Amino acid sequence: MTRLQPELATRIVEAHGDDALQNALTMKVLDGARPCIGGAKKVKMEPTQLRYYLIDAFYRWVVAARDVGTLLQS
Numbered sequence: 001m002t003r004l005q006p007e008l009a010t011r012i013v014e015a016h017g018d019d020a021l022q023n024a025l026t027m028k029v030l031d032g033a034r035p036c037i038g039g040a041k042k043v044k045m046e047p048t049q050l051r052y053y054l055i056d057a058f059y060r061w062v063v064a065a066r067d068v069g070t071l072l073q074s
Contacts, residue, residue, distance in 0.1 A: 001029050001030070001033040001036050001054060001057070002029075002054055002057040002058050002061055003061070004032065004033050004035070004036065005028075005029050005032050005033060006061075008025055008028055008029045008032070009029065009054055009055075009057070009058045009061075010058070011025050012025045012026060012029070012051060012054055012055060012058070013055055013058055019048075022051050023047040023048065023051065026047050026050050026051040026054060027047060029050075029054060030043065030045065030050060059071065
């Protein structure tokens with residue numbers, strides 16, 4: 001889902017602290033990621049839980065893109 005909609009995933013991370021905006025963006029990601037859910041027309045998902053998965057995937061995507069082990073500075 002993150003790979004299909006990187007702009008929305010980025011906006012979710014940037015909206016840190018605004019749960020309502022993050023949940024709205026998460027639902028947009030879900031709506032636009034039908035190939036990832038087998039084209040299902042109806043999906044029940046707790047927005048907060050999906051948001052956590054998307055943020056984790058975004059973090060791992062950035063780590064891989066930068067070819068580093070972590071984004072945290074030591």
